[in-house]
Structure formats: C-alpha cells, structure tokens
Amino acid sequence: MGDFLTLGHGSGGRLTNDLVRRITSVFPAPETPSAFEDCAYLPDGYAMTLDGFTVSPRVFPGGDIGKLSICGSVNDLAVRGVRPEWIAMGLILEEGIAEEEVIGYMRSAALVCKELGITLTCGDTKVVPHGAADGVFITTCATGRRETARNLGMHALRPGDHLILSRSYGRHGATIAAQRFDLDVPGLASDCAPLWEPARALLDIGGLRCMRDCTRGGTGTVLCEWAEGAGVGIEIREDDLPRDPDVLSVCDILGFDPLYLACEGCMIVAVSAEDADTVLSRLAQFAPCSGAADIGVVTEGHPGLVGMRTHIGGHRVVDMPVGEILPRIC
Amino acid sequence: MEVCGTHTVSAFRSGVRSVLPEGYRLISGPGCPVCVTSQGQIDGAVALADVPDAIVLTYGDMLRVPGSNGSLADARARGRDVRVVTSAMEAPDIALASPGRQVVFLAAGFETTAPATAAMLSEAAGRGLRNLSILCLHKRTPPAVRALLEDAALGIDALILPGHVCVILGHAPFLFISEQYERPCVIAGFSAESMLLGVLDLTIQRARGETALHSVYPDAVKSEGNRKATELMDRAFVPCDSVWRGLGKISSSGMRLAPSLKDFDAELRFGVSPGEPPEPRGCRCGDVLRGRITPPECPLFRTTCTPAAPVGPCMVSSEGTCGAYFRFYKGGTVAWEIS
Numbered sequence: 001m002g003d004f005l006t007l008g009h010g011s012g013g014r015l016t017n018d019l020v021r022r023i024t025s026v027f028p029a030p031e032t033p034s035a036f037e038d039c040a041y042l043p044d045g046y047a048m049t050l051d052g053f054t055v056s057p058r059v060f061p062g063g064d065i066g067k068l069s070i071c072g073s074v075n076d077l078a079v080r081g082v083r084p085e086w087i088a089m090g091l092i093l094e095e096g097i098a099e100e101e102v103i104g105y106m107r108s109a110a111l112v113c114k115e116l117g118i119t120l121t122c123g124d125t126k127v128v129p130h131g132a133a134d135g136v137f138i139t140t141c142a143t144g145r146r147e148t149a150r151n152l153g154m155h156a157l158r159p160g161d162h163l164i165l166s167r168s169y170g171r172h173g174a175t176i177a178a179q180r181f182d183l184d185v186p187g188l189a190s191d192c193a194p195l196w197e198p199a200r201a202l203l204d205i206g207g208l209r210c211m212r213d214c215t216r217g218g219t220g221t222v223l224c225e226w227a228e229g230a231g232v233g234i235e236i237r238e239d240d241l242p243r244d245p246d247v248l249s250v251c252d253i254l255g256f257d258p259l260y261l262a263c264e265g266c267m268i269v270a271v272s273a274e275d276a277d278t279v280l281s282r283l284a285q286f287a288p289c290s291g292a293a294d295i296g297v298v299t300e301g302h303p304g305l306v307g308m309r310t311h312i313g314g315h316r317v318v319d320m321p322v323g324e325i326l327p328r329i330c
Numbered sequence: 331m332e333v334c335g336t337h338t339v340s341a342f343r344s345g346v347r348s349v350l351p352e353g354y355r356l357i358s359g360p361g362c363p364v365c366v367t368s369q370g371q372i373d374g375a376v377a378l379a380d381v382p383d384a385i386v387l388t389y390g391d392m393l394r395v396p397g398s399n400g401s402l403a404d405a406r407a408r409g410r411d412v413r414v415v416t417s418a419m420e421a422p423d424i425a426l427a428s429p430g431r432q433v434v435f436l437a438a439g440f441e442t443t444a445p446a447t448a449a450m451l452s453e454a455a456g457r458g459l460r461n462l463s464i465l466c467l468h469k470r471t472p473p474a475v476r477a478l479l480e481d482a483a484l485g486i487d488a489l490i491l492p493g494h495v496c497v498i499l500g501h502a503p504f505l506f507i508s509e510q511y512e513r514p515c516v517i518a519g520f521s522a523e524s525m526l527l528g529v530l531d532l533t534i535q536r537a538r539g540e541t542a543l544h545s546v547y548p549d550a551v552k553s554e555g556n557r558k559a560t561e562l563m564d565r566a567f568v569p570c571d572s573v574w575r576g577l578g579k580i581s582s583s584g585m586r587l588a589p590s591l592k593d594f595d596a597e598l599r600f601g602v603s604p605g606e607p608p609e610p611r612g613c614r615c616g617d618v619l620r621g622r623i624t625p626p627e628c629p630l631f632r633t634t635c636t637p638a639a640p641v642g643p644c645m646v647s648s649e650g651t652c653g654a655y656f657r658f659y660k661g662g663t664v665a666w667e668i669s
Contacts, residue, residue, distance in 0.1 A: 004404065004407045004408070005407065006403045006404065006406070006407045007403070007406075007407075008394070008403070008638070014638065015638055018638075181416045182416075182420075254416070255336070255339075255391075257343065308345075309345075310343070310344045310345040310522070311344065311522065312344055312345065312346070312349055312522045312523070312526070313345075313349055314344060314345020314346060314347070314348040314349040314522075315345045315348045316342060316343060316344070316345045316348070317657070317659065319656070319657045321657075
C-alpha cells in the first residue's frame, strides 16, 4: 500500500497536493516560483499554464470535454490577470472512437477560442490501442500576456480582506456525478465557462489581491490552500454562500459536501474591504457571475484554518478533502 | 449518542455541537455500515476481486476500507475490475451485459439497503441470471444497540435513533431501549433542525424523568415502518451472528441469505470464507464506536491514522467518527467563535 497511485491521488485534495510536491521536488526550484498558483508568470510579461482533461461522460449538460479543455486552461490564466492568446493542444485518442465525435469536441473548443480571440498554435495527436486510454484525453497549454503589472497571488492576502464567490458553487461536480450515477436532475448543468472577461473587469481595482477558479477539489479546497499557503485564517458564512438547490439535492442523495465539488466557471476573488462592493457590481455585469456574493473574510486569528458560521449559527472547520470523493452507502 | 453515521456528519457539517449548551456531549455510535464491516469481510471482498474475470460491484465508501491485504481501491489500482454503484438494482443489468464474467455485488449496509438487495435478488432469480452473486455483509441495527446498552461502562443517557433505519423498521424494534434499558430515545431526521429538535425532546424527557421512544421525524417514519420492505428482507435473509469491527461478535446482528437463495451466495460459489484477522495494533476504534473515547484521545489519531492511510475503520468513511473528526476537528478546536 502507498506504493501505487489510486484515484484519490487525482481528486484535487490533500493527496493530489502531496503527490505534486513529491513530483516537483525532483526538479530544481524555478527562479520565480509560482508554486501552487494557477499559472506561472514568465519573463517579459508572458504567462503559461497547462491542464489535462479526462472526464466521464465526455458530453454533459452545459458542455463537453472540448469546451472544458479550453475553459480550464484559459481560466487558470485569467485569474492571474493574463489575457489568453495562444493555445497548444495534445490529444490522446483511443482506437475505435468515431472521428466525428472527436471533431465535435474540437468544434466546441474552437467556439470558445473564437469567442476569446485565442489562436490554436500547435498540437499533437496520438492514437493508442483500445484500452490504453479512455476515449479522449486532452491536454491544453495556454499562454498569454499579463494585463496587470501587479503580482496577483495568495501572498497578497491580508487580514480584513473580503472574499467574493462569483456564482453558486459545485455545479460541474454535481452535474458529472448526476450523470455517472444516473440521477435525473432537470435544469442542472455544468458551469463550464470562460472567466477571462469578468476577471479582466476587476484588474484595475486597487484593492484586488488575488483570484482563483475553483476547479477540482472545489471551493473548500481553494480556501484551504489560501489559508495554508498564505498563513492567514479564513472565515466564511454559510448563509451568504450562493447555493444552488439542484446541486444540494445531488449532494443530499450521494452524501457529498458541495464545498468540495468541482466548478469550471466559478472563481473566488479576494479584495480589500473598501473595494468589495466594486467587485460585486462589476461582476454583476456578466451573466455567469450574476449570483456573485460576499461570503467571508480573511483573518489574523487561527492561521492556516478555514472556519464557517453555519446556517443554525454554529461553527465548523472546513478542511481539504482527502482522497476520492465517494458516494456513501445510505 | 447518535447511532447513525449520517447524523454524525450532519452534526459536524452544521455545527450542532457548537450550539449545544454546556453539559451536553454528543457521542457518535456504530451506525456507519462501512466502519463496522470487519476486516475479514473486506479480505473476502478483495479475494473476490482477484477471481479471474470477476466484476465486483460496491457502494463507493467501501472502496478505501483497509483489509489485511489492502483495500478494494488497491485491488482496482492493481487492475481488478471493481466498480462503484449507488444501487443494488444496477447489478442485474451489469450481469446481463457481461456474459462469461462473474458479477459479485458487495451487499453492505443496514436495514436501509438490505431491502434493495432483496428486491434485486428476486429480480435476478426471475431473470435466471447465473453469473450474479452477492457477498452478504448486511447488518441489523437493533441487536448492536442492545449490545451497547448491555455494556456497563457505557455512559450514554439517551439515544438519537437512525431515521432511515426507522423508516424501514418502524418503532417496535427499538422499544426495548426505553422499556428494558430505561433510556429516553428519539427518532430524528437528518437536518440540523431535526437533530436539535431531537435533543430538545430528550432533554424534556430527562427533565420530566420519562423514558419513552418519541419521533420528531413523523413525515418519513411510520410507527409500523415499511411493511413491503421488511417482508422482502424477511424472505431473502435470515439473522445470523456477525462480527462488527471494533465491537466484536454480536448475536443475531448479521444477515445471511435464506436457503432458497443460496445459489446467489458468493462465499459458496467461490469458496471464499471471511476469516477473522486480529484488529490493527493500537487502534481504539472499538472504544470510539462504544462512545468511550473521542477520536483525538486515540494515540493513532492524526499521527499514523489519517483518511489517506486509515488504520481503523472509523477513519475510512466520510461518515466514520474519526474521519468526521479529522475533517472538522483541527488545530485543537472543533470550531471557534465567528463574528
């Protein structure tokens, strides 16, 4: 045990975090570390990120693996104030898949690229024997140039900062779980969407500290990474969280905590107290962020921990999930 | 004590403990089916995954439970075909779609999931499916609660009864708690509000010196239970002694297949018989399940026993007491005052 990777190592929580640390420790540390930020700032104002996509099912309400593969990388740039300009794409395709299906995903991907003015610059296509991959794996590398000179990152978090969540959380994870476990939830769709435009609209706000898109591991994991990474405390209020009843119903059935479900078009913004309302009013101009809400604050007390004031007026700790998120028995 | 693991998680998620006045202590009982599945039974499940061409179907949270030779997740990582299902009813379709392969359903859970297993077996028998069997891990709740109450060292004043189990069984199988053991008990739902209402009911009973079985979950629980479900269960299973991890062997607390269904018994079909390996050294899950200690009092808690590498069963499931404490008890505090 412990010598083999399990799916838990890929679920985005604590195990993933530890595995990535072990993998990267083999390499010499870069001169400008961007450890555990969404993308890396490069010299001359450039920035770069890379993301791999495997999703089952490949088509889901609200998107497909093609759309996801662009949004995922683009959002990693966007939340650090980088305009996505070029994308490189690697495809690993399993023998036997219909070409038309693959082209369909590429059309979805191209649509997002067109919307944002992104050019596909290079790519790679491999076909592997049946069983060597699950249908379609896509890796995208997005690059672009920074539209802010400020170094957006969790190091900028200060006690007293407000935390803004851009929309109801957990939609992507709940949608995929509903599909996998055959739950019929009409109206539930993934939040998969590019965040560049809303993120860009915030870049000139003086009190902007950092932003993060909540992907694998969900909102709770991002908050924990911020608290641990920046050595600050974080307190959120359950009643202020923009919650979606469809997501909650899936969570009820499967025993999931929505705080740990993946999002693909939802970000957390940290901003000084005086600029919090500006962030909210700017986000409100964008349809995917219409439900944005001020959910909590950064504190000096209990560094490294995330706490939540619950609906009944109680308190609890929000910790990073460990291992694969599994549906419970009853 | 809240008997049910779903109550345990609900209490942590909603911060129920933090709003209870001083003097209340909520003890988490043995009501997580994953937690109490014995190591020997997990070994049996892993052995079934190793049968050539077998497909093992399991509820999700069983995957990580450690046996003596690893977990089902480890078996899956070794290339064994272990699949997560959310309902027993998926098993017949998978068996039908997999001719030439043996499909084994790990039938785990209390009286909440056992009726679904029974219904599935009746369908499988009707369809003449010969490549489907079950490893019967089902357990019965009332004998375990009785065993707890027999323990003189147990300091439990009152019980919150498992709402879902009571939906199936009704009130009668739990009346012994108030009548023979003179403890007030209440059937509660799973929202924070319902749990608090349950605590209030128990408080009033205690203040008045009453011991009765009450329900604050009448929308879901009928006093006679769900007749159809209990009939299905009674036809498919017969009570047997069963080993609960941490609690040991409890008389009549298990279920095995009725003689008419023994063709579906994976233990007989594949010659797999769960042994009883010794429990891991130092693990105090038994004391946690009895409510004698809280998880942080166990020397292994958070040191060698974590959700990533669980030693004892209570750390494995999201509903296990130790797993819940690990996630919600941090930095020496369960919570702090948030303005």
